[in-house]
Each structure stands twice: as C-alpha cells, then as structure tokens.
Amino acid sequence: MIAEPPHTCPSCASAIEAAGDFPAWCTQCEWGLGDGTPATGPVRGRLGRRSAHMVEALYEEVSGKEIHRPGWDLARVLSYLLALAVHAFTLSLLLVAVLLMWKARNLFTMIIVLILVLTVFAIAPRPGRLPKEHVRFRGDAPALFGLLDRIGAEMDARPVDAVVVSPEFNAAYGAVGLRRRRVLEIGLPLWDVLSEQQRVALIGHELAHGVNGDSRHGLVVGTSLSSLSRLHSAVLPGGGDARVNYLIDLIARAIQGAAGWLIGLAFRLQMIITLRAGQRAEYLADRLAARVASPAAAMGMLDTLHTAADSHTAVVRRQALPRSTAFWDDHRHGFAALPERERERRRRVAARRRLRVDRSHPPTHLRIAALKGRPDTEPRIRLEGAERDRIQAELAQDYDRVAKDLREAARAALYR
Secondary structure (H helix, E strand, O other): OOOOOOOOOOOOOOOOOOOOOOOOOOOOOOOOOOOOOOOHHHHHHHHHHHHHHHHHHHHHHHOOOOOOOOOOOOOHHHHHHHHHHHHHEEEEEHHHHHHHHHOOOOHHHHHHHHHHHHHHHHHOOOOOOOOOOOOOOOOOHHHHHHHHHHHHHHHOOOOOEEEEEEEEEEEEEEEOOOOEEEEEEEEEHHHHHHHHHHHHHHHHHHHHOOOOOOOOHHHHHHHHHHHHHHHHHHHOOOOHHHHHEEEEEEHHHHHHHHHHHHHHHHHHHHHHHHHHHHHHHHHHHHHHHHHHHOOOHHHHHHHHHHHHHHHHHHHHHHHOOOOOOOHHHHHHHHHHOOOOOOOOOOOOOOOHHHOOOOOOOHHHHHHHHHHHOOOOOOOOOOOOOHHHHHHHHOOOHHHHHHHHHHHHHHHHOOOO
16 A cells, blocks of 8 residues: 655645655655765765766866867877777787697696686677677668668768667667677667657667767777776676686685786776766767757657656566556556656656766766757758658567567566
8 A cells, every 4th residue: 555645845844746656755845855876985975076076067068069079189098008908918818828838838837828718718809799689680671771871871970780679778889790880779668658759869869979989889999898897807706707717716716806906997997088088979979869850859868768767667567467468558658657747856866866977978967958058950850650650560570579578577587
C-alpha cells in the first residue's frame, strides 16, 4: 500500500500536489528532492568543488559562441604521446617474450614467457569488429540508411556502414576494424519514445562524433584507453582474464596491487587529459545535431534521455510479471503517462548531483542550457510520414526481438 503524500510541505508549508505513485516533493524549497551525491571528507570535498568549477567553466566557455573542432593543443599532444607510450609498452612485452623464448633454458623462463604472451594477448590493441548478430546493412534497411546518408552529408561525416539495433536506452557511434567501418548503435527503447525530429537529432549527435575531433573515438587514443583498462583489470587481485591471473598469482599477488596502482594512475592520467576535450566534443555534437534537426528537437531528445530512463527501467521490471501487457504498448504508455511534475523532479535531482569533470559527458542540464540560447532555426533534415513508416517497417523484427530479450532478462533477474 503506497502511503499518501503530504498535502503541505513540512519545511515551508507550501501546497504539494498529489504525486500518485511518484515521490512527493516541494517545488518551492525542494523538500523531498534529495541532496544528490555530495563529496565527503576534506580532500574529496575540495576535489569535488574543483571538478564542479571546471565543468561550469567549460559550460561558460562554450555558451553563446561557436565551438570548433579542436586543434593540436597541449592536451591533445599529451594524449597521443601517452597513447603511443602504452602501445610501445605492449610491443616491448612481446619483444621481451620473443627474446626470452629464444634464450630459454629452463621451466621458470618458459613460465615467464607464457605470462608475457598471455598478458600481451589480453591487452593488445583491438580495433574492434562488427557484432555477429542484430546488424543491419544497406540492403536490409534502405530507408534507414537513406536517412543516415542525408544527415551524414549535412555534417560532412563518413557514411555509416552498419547499424546495430540494441535493447539499450541509449545510442552510440564508433569505428571498428582496420578499415574503420562506421557503426551506429540505436537503442530501440530510446528510439521508440522520441519524436521524428528528436530521432534526427539523436542520429545527428552520434554521427557528429565522427567529425568533432574527439580523440577518444580515434584508433590511437581509443585503443590505448581500452588497453590500459584491460591491463588495470588484469593485474588487480581477482580481476581480469582468469588465465592471466592464475599465472600471475604463481609469481606474487602482492605485485599485482602495486602494478595495479601504477597502471591505474596512467589510465586516470590519460582520461583526465582527454576528458575536457571530450566534454567539449559533446557540446559540439549537440550543436551539430541542433543544426540538422533544430535546437528544439535536440533539447527534447536530451531531455527524454535524461528523464525517461527510469520509466524504461520500471517498464522492463513490470514485464517480468506474468500476464503483463504487450511490451511496446506498456513502454509507450509509461512514457506518455509520466507527468511533467515528475519530469521536473528528475531534472532537478540530476542538476543537484555533484558536477564531475571526469565524466565522459557534461551534465545533461548544462548541455540543454547551452542549446537554449541558440537561434530557433528550421531543421535541415526532416523525418516525416512515408519515410518514417518505411523505417518502422524495416525495424519490425527488431521490435519483436528486443521486447522478447528485455522481458526474458527481467524474468531471469528475479531468480538471481
């Protein structure tokens, strides 16, 4: 039984509207809103304030002015130098393994060689590859790829080679393989609740990552970050590949802690070097999305991504119950039934969370605020009528699959 919310605020005595199944809170003094995630302790508190200051400074810097693709500033040069050092370290491990194998005279040396080879295998740069399932190519979805081509041409982005339709409430873009084939991931739950122009904005934002100069999406820096992440996981006690850890444990678990600290330091250093440029790139991607779809559509897309994720999670949990309604009907109803008061609560909760410069994306409320000052321009690309219906028809099988996968995952979670 859900308790009735108070009708007056216990803090300022202002009237509080009925919240139904949603948390009660006061729009005047923000009673019941929560305090976000404040930093604790003098050191963390100081670092948290410094981080928030850097995030706000970047927002002030990009607001009201044009954002250009980053050049070769000091941070970009350092990120590439560190990335090349990571790759050189991986290569040196392989060379040492080859040299020891050539000189090997005893079992101990062969064990060391095996450890080095497995470590190189675990952390070697991986250019990525296309998933084996749920991938759409041009022949599978001509209408969808036609829309992608129009948006990409408007942004001078390379054509998308493949689309992955996933059950995530998100979207992503990247390049895989030595040929750097462009892959767009579309999270169907997010796609489904966006309007036509917000879908254009979503695609525009993701394709912008191919032209906004974010080095983290590049081959050199991107693979070095993934190598450091895997190496850091591998050397920590109990983490990483079991084969690597088993052999490393034969040498000494104590060394893992020290190595993990050093590698983690290098990983965090490269993240810090690239993150400010990465957050700037997100603002640029938002601007490019607003240009092709309209500022209003871009802001609406960001707000939906910001406020509707919890509703998506609630729907997935409901689908674990027997005799649940049709997934997509439930999903659309859950989003449509979300009252504006609850949307505003979620916006304010997110805005009160501690601002951190080490996040890959700037805070969504700042991204939306940076777009509010943009002139209200007509969209350069429109998604309407017949084209929209053709794309939906092309995704029909994906709708069935994603609904089934999410429902099965929710039911499986009940037995964990």
